[in-house]
Amino acid sequence: MAVQPPSSGTKTGTETFLRDVIDGLSRPQKTLPCKYLYDEAGSQLFEEICELKDYYVTRTEAGIFAHSIKEMAEAIGPGALIIEPGAGNCEKVEPLLTQLDSPAGYMPMDISPEILLSARRRIQARLPGLKIHAGIGDFTKEMVWDELPALEAHRRVIFFPGSTIGNFDPEQASTLLHRFASRLGQGDAVLIGTDLDKDPIVLERAYNDSEQVTARFNKNLLSRINVELDADFDLSRFSHRSFYHPLRRRVEMHLVSLAAQTVRVSGEDFHFREGETIHTENSHKYTLSGFEKLLRKAGFSPLRHWSDSSDYYAIHFAEVR
Numbered sequence: 001m002a003v004q005p006p007s008s009g010t011k012t013g014t015e016t017f018l019r020d021v022i023d024g025l026s027r028p029q030k031t032l033p034c035k036y037l038y039d040e041a042g043s044q045l046f047e048e049i050c051e052l053k054d055y056y057v058t059r060t061e062a063g064i065f066a067h068s069i070k071e072m073a074e075a076i077g078p079g080a081l082i083i084e085p086g087a088g089n090c091e092k093v094e095p096l097l098t099q100l101d102s103p104a105g106y107m108p109m110d111i112s113p114e115i116l117l118s119a120r121r122r123i124q125a126r127l128p129g130l131k132i133h134a135g136i137g138d139f140t141k142e143m144v145w146d147e148l149p150a151l152e153a154h155r156r157v158i159f160f161p162g163s164t165i166g167n168f169d170p171e172q173a174s175t176l177l178h179r180f181a182s183r184l185g186q187g188d189a190v191l192i193g194t195d196l197d198k199d200p201i202v203l204e205r206a207y208n209d210s211e212q213v214t215a216r217f218n219k220n221l222l223s224r225i226n227v228e229l230d231a232d233f234d235l236s237r238f239s240h241r242s243f244y245h246p247l248r249r250r251v252e253m254h255l256v257s258l259a260a261q262t263v264r265v266s267g268e269d270f271h272f273r274e275g276e277t278i279h280t281e282n283s284h285k286y287t288l289s290g291f292e293k294l295l296r297k298a299g300f301s302p303l304r305h306w307s308d309s310s311d312y313y314a315i316h317f318a319e320v321r
């Protein structure tokens with residue numbers, strides 16, 4: 001059993017966070033990178049979202065895994081090393097690791113250290129023989145990948161569930177898939193979950209839940225900025241808004257300024273008009289053929305996919321060409 005310590009020095013630094021916030025709030029359309037939604041409180045709120053009746057994504061994906069996990073493990077084959085960027089609470093990988101024939105190891109990475117480290121302890125307790133290395137950092141940057149130790153494996157598989165790929169616009173998603181391909185070798189593979197395009201009513205309900213958990217998740221970003229970057233956002237003067245954008249095929253999440261106001265962040269003033277928004281997240285929805293095209297463009301051969309009976313969600317298995 002080899003339990004590696006978490007990689008050091010990769011934690012998102014306050015300086016980078018501040019630079020990204022100042023840059024985002026200085027744009028004509030104010031924006032904040034969605035990766036910052038996931039501090040400890042944000043990660044816990046995201047777990048609550050996953051349990052919501054209105055949020056079909058997690059439930060649907062879980063149903064596909066429950067039904068087809070054996071087939072997925074067979075498709076991956078023996079001796080595989082599983083790498084999971086944006087692993088969060090690592091719940092989805094456990095049944096896969098349990099089904100796999102002699103996995104070579106598991107490497108979760110996440111920008112949110114608290115949730116990742118407690119998940120690593122849980123998995124290690126349940127699968128004591130498994131080699132685990134947890135990488136703390138931003139998977140869109142090279143550093144966290146460079147720090148992964150080289151483990152002998154029959155095949156490396158990047159496991160990317162939860163429709164996290166949907167948080168990137170198609171061009172960024174293509175860049176990320178290219179990065180995945182460049183970090184893998186011929187015959188290595190990806191297992192990726194994508195939310196499929198569907199009735200806008202279903203989509204908008206999922207991101208505007210009646211219990212307001214998504215609203216708290218969105219507004220938590222402002223609390224985080226207040227605490228970590230010495231800002232004075234008044235949360236009662238912002239509201240949550242999510243809507244489906246049919247041309248861009250995505251659900252957009254915004255924070256709406258309820259009044260004309262000035263907010264100070266680390267000594268710098270930002271003015272908001274009444275009704276002006278901060279764009280905080282995108283969740284892109286794909287067609288099966290659209291996502292397979294993206295995989296091909298990035299150097300993968302899509303081999304198969306699994307989906308639910310309503311075609312709400314798909315999990316794609318593709319090999320590096």
Ligand SMILES: C[S@@+](CC[C@H](N)C(=O)[O-])C[C@H]1O[C@@H](n2cnc3c(N)ncnc32)[C@H](O)[C@@H]1O
Binds near residue numbers: 090
């Ligand atoms: C939508 S959640 C999905 C979590 C988990 N994979 C699942 O399917 O339930 C996204 C996760 O990715 C992490 N994350 C988002 N952007 C990241 C980034 N650029 N680098 C590392 N982790 C990131 C978040 O902290 C969060 O845990």
